Amino acid sequence: MILSLSIEFLVASGIGVLTAAGVYLTLRTRTFPVVLGIAMLSYAINVFLFAMGRLTVNRPPIYGKDVAEYTDPLPQALVLTAIVISFGMTAFVVVLALRAYLESGSDHVDDGPDEPPPREDGLALPREDRE
Amino acid sequence: MSDIVLVPVLLPAVIAALCLFRGVRLSHWARLLSGGSTLLILASAIALFVSARDGTVSTYELGDWPAPFGIVMVLDRLSALMVLLSSVLGVVVLAHAVLTGLDRRGVHFHPLFQFQLLGINGSFLTGDLFNLFVFFEVLLIASYGLMLHGQGKRRLHAGVKYVIVNLVGSTLFLVAVGLLYGVTGTLNMADMALRVAEAPAGDQALIRVGAQLLIAVFALKAALLPLHLWLPQTYGSTSPAVAALFAILTKAGVYPIIRVTVLIFGAEAGAASFAPAGWMLPAAMLTILAGYLGVLAAGNLRRLAAFGVIGSTGTLLLAVALFTPEGIAAALYYMPHSVLAGGLVFLVTDLVRRGRGEDEDHLRASRPFAGIGQVSALFMLAAIALAGLPPLSGFIGKVLILAASAGAPLAPWIWGAVLGGSFFAILGLARAGSTLFWKVEGEPGAPPLRRRRAETAPAWGLLALVAALALFAGPVTDYAAATSAQLFERTSYIEAVLGAGEERGAGYR
Numbered sequence: 334m335i336l337s338l339s340i341e342f343l344v345a346s347g348i349g350v351l352t353a354a355g356v357y358l359t360l361r362t363r364t365f366p367v368v369l370g371i372a373m374l375s376y377a378i379n380v381f382l383f384a385m386g387r388l389t390v391n392r393p394p395i396y397g398k399d400v401a402e403y404t405d406p407l408p409q410a411l412v413l414t415a416i417v418i419s420f421g422m423t424a425f426v427v428v429l430a431l432r433a434y435l436e437s438g439s440d441h442v443d444d445g446p447d448e449p450p451p452r453e454d455g456l457a458l459p460r461e462d463r464e
Numbered sequence: 465m466s467d468i469v470l471v472p473v474l475l476p477a478v479i480a481a482l483c484l485f486r487g488v489r490l491s492h493w494a495r496l497l498s499g500g501s502t503l504l505i506l507a508s509a510i511a512l513f514v515s516a517r518d519g520t521v522s523t524y525e526l527g528d529w530p531a532p533f534g535i536v537m538v539l540d541r542l543s544a545l546m547v548l549l550s551s552v553l554g555v556v557v558l559a560h561a562v563l564t565g566l567d568r569r570g571v572h573f574h575p576l577f578q579f580q581l582l583g584i585n586g587s588f589l590t591g592d593l594f595n596l597f598v599f600f601e602v603l604l605i606a607s608y609g610l611m612l613h614g615q616g617k618r619r620l621h622a623g624v625k626y627v628i629v630n631l632v633g634s635t636l637f638l639v640a641v642g643l644l645y646g647v648t649g650t651l652n653m654a655d656m657a658l659r660v661a662e663a664p665a666g667d668q669a670l671i672r673v674g675a676q677l678l679i680a681v682f683a684l685k686a687a688l689l690p691l692h693l694w695l696p697q698t699y700g701s702t703s704p705a706v707a708a709l710f711a712i713l714t715k716a717g718v719y720p721i722i723r724v725t726v727l728i729f730g731a732e733a734g735a736a737s738f739a740p741a742g743w744m745l746p747a748a749m750l751t752i753l754a755g756y757l758g759v760l761a762a763g764n765l766r767r768l769a770a771f772g773v774i775g776s777t778g779t780l781l782l783a784v785a786l787f788t789p790e791g792i793a794a795a796l797y798y799m800p801h802s803v804l805a806g807g808l809v810f811l812v813t814d815l816v817r818r819g820r821g822e823d824e825d826h827l828r829a830s831r832p833f834a835g836i837g838q839v840s841a842l843f844m845l846a847a848i849a850l851a852g853l854p855p856l857s858g859f860i861g862k863v864l865i866l867a868a869s870a871g872a873p874l875a876p877w878i879w880g881a882v883l884g885g886s887f888f889a890i891l892g893l894a895r896a897g898s899t900l901f902w903k904v905e906g907e908p909g910a911p912p913l914r915r916r917r918a919e920t921a922p923a924w925g926l927l928a929l930v931a932a933l934a935l936f937a938g939p940v941t942d943y944a945a946a947t948s949a950q951l952f953e954r955t956s957y958i959e960a961v962l963g964a965g966e967e968r969g970a971g972y973r
Binding site: 359364367371374375378381382384385386387405407408411414415418419421422425426429430432433436437439442443 | 634646
């Protein structure tokens with residue numbers, strides 16, 4: 334009982350800490366911490382998904398005729414899918430962030446290069462004034 | 465018949481892989497393969513639409529695994545309609561991209577386009593919540609690539625934000641799916657609908673949390689206020705033809721809101737019953753106003769079109785948020801209109817940009833350009849469609865939505881939001897049109913790009929579809945009403961997926 338309680342406490346607080354760190358980092362203004370934050374969030378979610386199959390110890394993850402108690406294998410498959418997807422997405426966002434930084438010289442998430450400023454206020458001016 | 469369900473999903477996957485080959489991707493083969501595949505998808509979508517029209521729900525069990533254990537593709541009236549819409553828009557946008565040479569501005573346009581169709585069609589057809597997540601990821605990663613197609617500084621910066629927002633959204637999606645799986649022990653939507661209805665009182669709060677999270681994620685894709693802030697910059701900085709295809713992406717967020725809420729969190733779901741209805745209605749009203757005020761404030765045509773899509777999707781979500789059979793029926797009439805009109809405005813934006821050269825689509829005076837008469841006529845008709853003025857289908861859609869909301873407690877507010885939003889849209893579009901097409905002076909500039917005569921054809925095609933939607937409003941509203949009735953009845957969907965009641969009990973419980 335004490336063992337299972339401590340597992341639940343560890344997993345729950347682990348998810349909580351990872352999520353908190355992820356949310357904090359995602360809210361930063363530069364791309365590198367944001368990418369790290371998203372990675373943290375996806376770790377938290379992977380553990381969370383895994384825990385959704387209930388936390389059990391020493392049980393086979395497969396059902397058989399002579400197996401009385403087993404652990405749910407489906408969340409493990411889901412976590413695998415989620416890991417693969419988040420891995421690919423993280424790789425993509427890293428490359429994209431690097432490329433955006435190299436092209437524009439700014440790694441800020443919130444203020445990119447703005448629209449090319451309109452030459453006047455959008456209304457007509459005589460042609461010679463605009464050239 | 466049921467095997468055809470896989471065509472809109474499998475065909476683009478195969479063609480996309482073929483288009484990736486080095487010798488293929490920049491040759492005419494890529495265009496031929498991609499075009500042929502898109503046309504075949506349209507043909508299969510029409511076949512599916514015809515087969516679902518009489519109300520039969522057909523399913524396809526992947527790998528022949530029985531329903532609650534394996535992944536199942538489900539075709540009913542709603543998914544048939546959505547697949548048809550995405551295929552039609554796909555054909556038109558691909559034609560536009562090929563005619564304007566957009567597909568030659570990078571090597572991977574055709575594979576990305578096919579993967580995009582794969583993701584969109586898959587998310588409309590799947591009957592499994594986790595599979596929906598996977599198709600959403602396919603759809604999103606293809607949209608990242610398409611959005612960046614052609615590149616440029618602004619596009620890259622907007623791309624970073626778009627990707628980050630959607631990665632956070634995917635994370636929340638997984639939390640919601642995990643939570644619902646943890647409580648109900650299933651991912652199959654039909655099965656989950658049954659289990660949510662039977663859930664003990666202690667689990668209902670968790671189910672409600674899962675429902676709210678899930679709908680919030682879909683609302684992010686649908687750009688519902690306050691989750692709409694990513695959209696203007698994304699759609700406003702990508703190439704307009706790609707943004708025209710993205711007009712269906714916001715609806716890929718609206719579709720699961722309808723599907724999941726009505727099927728799983730319907731009237732029998734206890735505490736989670738129609739959980740999002742409370743906040744979605746006011747949020748949709750504010751979305752309409754924010755979107756159409758943005759139309760009025762936009763400095764260039766692409767941003768204007770992006771805000772128009774927000775307002776239009778807001779109107780759609782307003783009808784959905786009523787969660788009554790009449791409201792959903794009105795929404796399902798407005799849905800095709802919203803997709804086609806959104807796509808049309810972006811295609812016209814591209815035509816304007818190509819004509820004006822260095823002035824691009826900024827709302828300021830410019831020189832006249834060759835073919836300005838035809839483009840201005842297209843713009844006026846597209847603006848009529850987007851703003852929802854008679855005689856095009858937006859007007860009929862809005863009338864249906866107003867009629868459906870007449871009995872709602874918030875009816876005066878709803879009418880005020882819809883009509884006020886339309887007013888701002890008309891103002892914004894009229895201002896944009898008069899600046900673009902009337903404040904022209906001087907000699908026509910040299911045409912900066914090689915333009916073909918036929919490049920306006922896809923836009924005219926979309927316009928013809930919008931006109932047909934108004935002309936055949938009777939049959940379309942009948943179909944929408946039948947679709948809505950089928951959604952609210954639920955048993956035909958559940959029985960098609962899981963089998964009839966008794967077999968089900970014997971099968972796996």
